[in-house]
Amino acid sequence: MKTLLAIVGPTGVGKTELSLTIAELLGSPIVNADSRQIYRELPIGTAAPTASDQARVKHYFVGTHSLSEDYNAGQYERDVMTLLDRLFAEHDTVVLSGGSMMYVKAVCEGLDTMPFVSPDLRTALREAYEQNGLAWLQAEVAAADPDYWREVDHRNPQRLLHALEICRASGKPFSAFRKGQQKKRPFRVVKIGLTRDRDELYSRINQRVLQMMAAGLKQEAERVISWRECNSLQTVGYKEMFRCIDGEWTEEEAVRMIQQNSRHYAKRQLTWYRADAAVHWINLSHTDTQAALQEILAYLK
Numbered sequence: 001m002k003t004l005l006a007i008v009g010p011t012g013v014g015k016t017e018l019s020l021t022i023a024e025l026l027g028s029p030i031v032n033a034d035s036r037q038i039y040r041e042l043p044i045g046t047a048a049p050t051a052s053d054q055a056r057v058k059h060y061f062v063g064t065h066s067l068s069e070d071y072n073a074g075q076y077e078r079d080v081m082t083l084l085d086r087l088f089a090e091h092d093t094v095v096l097s098g099g100s101m102m103y104v105k106a107v108c109e110g111l112d113t114m115p116f117v118s119p120d121l122r123t124a125l126r127e128a129y130e131q132n133g134l135a136w137l138q139a140e141v142a143a144a145d146p147d148y149w150r151e152v153d154h155r156n157p158q159r160l161l162h163a164l165e166i167c168r169a170s171g172k173p174f175s176a177f178r179k180g181q182q183k184k185r186p187f188r189v190v191k192i193g194l195t196r197d198r199d200e201l202y203s204r205i206n207q208r209v210l211q212m213m214a215a216g217l218k219q220e221a222e223r224v225i226s227w228r229e230c231n232s233l234q235t236v237g238y239k240e241m242f243r244c245i246d247g248e249w250t251e252e253e254a255v256r257m258i259q260q261n262s263r264h265y266a267k268r269q270l271t272w273y274r275a276d277a278a279v280h281w282i283n284l285s286h287t288d289t290q291a292a293l294q295e296i297l298a299y300l301k
Helices: 015-026 051-056 073-087 101-108 119-132 134-144 157-170 198-215 217-227 238-245 251-274 289-300
Strands: 003-008 030-032 093-097 188-195 279-283
Touching: 003 015, 003 101, 003 289, 015 030, 015 051, 015 093, 015 289, 030 073, 073 101, 093 101, 101 251, 119 134, 119 157, 134 157, 188 251, 188 289, 198 217, 198 251, 217 238, 238 251, 279 289
Parallel strands: 003 093, 003 188, 030 093, 188 279
Antiparallel strands: none
């Protein structure tokens, strides 16, 4: 049985370096599962694997798409499954690494099939949300799909917008399409979750934001601001930088908010992955790299 080794965990925990090390040890390629690192215009703000990282290990889905393209988790599932057919013909193990929850779920478990949403509808709903605010969006989803409203995070506009898009595009509740049935995969999935003590993780996140700024995050945001309405830029780092560029925030305020929102995102990631009983956890605050590698190898046996 071929094995997909999924390395997951919160932003800033150290997934990239450990994935590189275990992939080198196994002679395996890495399939990226970060929904923003696939965009070639965003290497700094997404902390994408560098050229030297990619020289060490062959990566897939890093800088392969443009912000001008409409890409989502459903397409990613189809593309990765096709790629894995080829990779498993050459490798016994393939490493999947990233923190985008839906992208990891798409490959490991599969997603429900959703109806097509036109770019025009998506843009119109996003503009309506920006004009009317979160309370409007919450009321629209509550009215369109009461069942989904009872379980969704009411403070997460991305999930609310996605549900409303499906409701408007199909004329049916979003929950009608959520079957939640795990798809059978022709390979074994081993999930490794990386974590650290909270203070250390938050310190790493804060420092990484400063490193991004030093590397040119603001300049990168200026280069892509014409695409600011794209779904792919409704993400931590760029939203705050756009407000800085607009003159609404100072650079110091934007940095502080990126750090805060990154910490909040890390908390949501940990909550999501900790709900998955299949994840084997390794705390990197208490385990050195060599011990972590040996633990992962033990799970692969």
